[in-house]
Amino acid sequence: MWDSFISLMINVLLFIYQMVGQNFGLAIIFFTILIRLILYPLNTQQMKQSKALQELQASKKWQEIQKKYKNDREKLAQEQMKLYQEMGVNPFGSCLPTLIQFPIIIGLYQAIIRALAVSPLQLLNLSKHINDGANLIPINNHFLWMDLSLPEKDFGLTLFGYGVPIMAIIVAATSYLQTKLMTPASPGANDQGAQMSRAMGLYMPLFMGWLAYSFSSGLALYFVVSNLASILQYALMGKLNWRNLLPGAAKTG
Amino acid sequence: MKKHLLTATILLVSALLLTACSGSSRRVVASGWAGLAADETQVYLAYHNFVYAVDPADGSERWRYPKEANPALTFYAPPAVTTDGQVIIGGYNHNLYALDAESGRENWVFPIPEGRFIGGPLVTEAGIFAAATDGKVYAVTPEGKQLWSPFATEKEIWAAPVSDPDCECLYIASMDHRVYALDARGGQLLWKTDDLGGAIVSSPAMDDGSLYVGTFGRQVIALDAGDGTEKWRFDTQEWVWGTPALDENNLYVGDLSGTLYALNKADGSLLWQVQPGGAIVDEPLVTAEGIYFTTEDGLVVSVTPEGSIRWQQTLDGHTYTAPLAFEEMILVATDQPVALLAALDSNGVGKWVFADTKE
Numbered sequence: 175m176w177d178s179f180i181s182l183m184i185n186v187l188l189f190i191y192q193m194v195g196q197n198f199g200l201a202i203i204f205f206t207i208l209i210r211l212i213l214y215p216l217n218t219q220q221m222k223q224s225k226a227l228q229e230l231q232a233s234k235k236w237q238e239i240q241k242k243y244k245n246d247r248e249k250l251a252q253e254q255m256k257l258y259q260e261m262g263v264n265p266f267g268s269c270l271p272t273l274i275q276f277p278i279i280i281g282l283y284q285a286i287i288r289a290l291a292v293s294p295l296q297l298l299n300l301s302k303h304i305n306d307g308a309n310l311i312p313i314n315n316h317f318l319w320m321d322l323s324l325p326e327k328d329f330g331l332t333l334f335g336y337g338v339p340i341m342a343i344i345v346a347a348t349s350y351l352q353t354k355l356m357t358p359a360s361p362g363a364n365d366q367g368a369q370m371s372r373a374m375g376l377y378m379p380l381f382m383g384w385l386a387y388s389f390s391s392g393l394a395l396y397f398v399v400s401n402l403a404s405i406l407q408y409a410l411m412g413k414l415n416w417r418n419l420l421p422g423a424a425k426t427g
Numbered sequence: 428m429k430k431h432l433l434t435a436t437i438l439l440v441s442a443l444l445l446t447a448c449s450g451s452s453r454r455v456v457a458s459g460w461a462g463l464a465a466d467e468t469q470v471y472l473a474y475h476n477f478v479y480a481v482d483p484a485d486g487s488e489r490w491r492y493p494k495e496a497n498p499a500l501t502f503y504a505p506p507a508v509t510t511d512g513q514v515i516i517g518g519y520n521h522n523l524y525a526l527d528a529e530s531g532r533e534n535w536v537f538p539i540p541e542g543r544f545i546g547g548p549l550v551t552e553a554g555i556f557a558a559a560t561d562g563k564v565y566a567v568t569p570e571g572k573q574l575w576s577p578f579a580t581e582k583e584i585w586a587a588p589v590s591d592p593d594c595e596c597l598y599i600a601s602m603d604h605r606v607y608a609l610d611a612r613g614g615q616l617l618w619k620t621d622d623l624g625g626a627i628v629s630s631p632a633m634d635d636g637s638l639y640v641g642t643f644g645r646q647v648i649a650l651d652a653g654d655g656t657e658k659w660r661f662d663t664q665e666w667v668w669g670t671p672a673l674d675e676n677n678l679y680v681g682d683l684s685g686t687l688y689a690l691n692k693a694d695g696s697l698l699w700q701v702q703p704g705g706a707i708v709d710e711p712l713v714t715a716e717g718i719y720f721t722t723e724d725g726l727v728v729s730v731t732p733e734g735s736i737r738w739q740q741t742l743d744g745h746t747y748t749a750p751l752a753f754e755e756m757i758l759v760a761t762d763q764p765v766a767l768l769a770a771l772d773s774n775g776v777g778k779w780v781f782a783d784t785k786e
Binding site for chain 1 (some may be wrong): 458459460503543553560582583585604624625626628643644645665666668683706708723729747
């Protein structure tokens with residue numbers, strides 16, 4: 175079942191690769207956009223639910239009950255549930271769309287990695303997934319300055335004798351932008367949720383940058399396109415929070 | 428502050444685990460299969476981190492190179508042995524190595540700028556020839572010096588070059604879907620074919636002025652060795668990965684559907700086919716007793732020249748490599764450290780196994 179799904183994803187990816195003149199970088203970009211378009215309704219629903227939850231947690235009422243019942247966890251939970259019901263927010267409403275999207279995103283990732291086969295066993299494995307694209311083998315892995323099958327640390331550009339991890343920097347920057355622009359300003363700067371959000375907003379881009387540096391650069395390209403697609407989707411919904419980019423915005427709300 | 432530290436630690440551990448498990452560095456994980464070669468006195472097996480010299484009498488290890496596993500050095504290419512007692516082997520690390528066949532000592536290293544070696548080297552009187560994943564053919568003297576400037580094809584080369592001593596030619600099959608003929612003395616191009624419809628990852632078989640190649644385009648193609656013109660094509664069910672094996676009149680080749688085809692060399696007509704199970708990746712072995720081949724499922728199969736299965740043995744693990752005949756034995760490499768090499772007699776009865784007990 176999973177193998178058939180991966181085969182489908184690989185064959186769609188190779189079809190796009192053929193359509194764009196056998197350029198695997200462009201194929202990754204268009205494939206990611208295609209999957210994002212397919213997931214758009216689910217993603218929108220998840221974003222709306224998530225946004226509603228974040229706004230609720232940023233509300234005055236929420237902050238008040240946090241302060242009021244900070245020493246009584248049971249009462250706090252009861253009050254929070256009451257507030258969820260009052261405001262019509264389902265605290266788990268953003269989970270289901272995410273759960274449905276997850277295997278598709280994993281499939282996309284697997285399709286990219288498997289199609290970038292460079293060693294005998296990888297290619298033998300790929301052969302089991304390809305229907306009519308045998309004439310496309312070997313895949314042209316070169317895109318701009320990158321060998322998409324190699325991690326950036328293996329071919330990175332050097333400047334004054336030092337390796338410059340360009341894709342890792344772009345991935346980290348777009349991840350940072352995505353987190354900043356998509357997080358609503360929180361008046362309760364000191365509550366647990368806001369603290370955790372700030373921590374994730376700081377460390378997640380570094381984490382993504384590290385992954386981009388260590389994994390095949392084809393995956394780094396996917397991260398960049400995916401981040402930009404998320405930002406664009408939020409922009410289309412009119413929900414980008416530009417104020418978060420201003421210095422001190424997180425503290426002042 | 429504690430929460431920052433916790434988040435940072437979780438992400439750091441995740442990053443380390445993910446990058447350690449990804450195999451993206453391709454330095455740690457064995458992603459190829461064993462290569463086999465032999466001279467009169469011993470058998471050479473290249474697999475993963477080592478080249479082993481194995482005593483054919485009992486399967487014991489005589490030496491290994493390097494002494495300790497080096498994660499940056501793996502071997503996907505089969506070795507070749509020179510007449511002056513050197514084992515030539517390409518590493519997946521941009522180096523071609525020459526080892527002393529007696530001791531396993533490193534004689535010389537020939538580095539190349541970018542490519543990695545997946546195809547084996549060709550050893551001839553004119554020199555040592557090896558092709559790499561940068562699409563280039565390298566010519567080296569027995570002392571490890573460059574013989575002529577590398578010849579470049581358009582894509583990776585995974586196949587060992589083949590030589591024709593009559594014309595001092597080299598034949599190169601490239602993943603750019605073409606076969607090239609070069610002058611072995613200077614590396615000049617003599618001819619090249621048009622796009623043959625699929626990547627070619629194994630060497631051509633050569634016989635009586637003809638070359639035979641299998642392609643990922645699900646075909647076996649016969650070419651005139653003099654000018655590369657096509658003689659015939661035969662359609663297979665799946666990709667053809669291995670080199671065809673030849674006898675006086677026939678050609679034997681397997682495909683990834685697991686079918687072994689026997690064809691008439693003259694016109695490519697099908698004589699018979701068998702499909703015991705599992706993809707056939709490498710070349711069949713033709714002996715006086717019949718044809719032997721391995722399949723990915725761990726099968727070693729013996730077939731009569733008429734196409735009847737004489738016997739089949741199932742080994743643990745996967746078998747991708749072509750069987751090798753040594754004296755009265757059939758040697759088969761697997762991917763299992765407890766039986767990296769198994770020796771069978773011509774009836775399929777096991778004689779010994781070589782295990783890497785230090786791994």
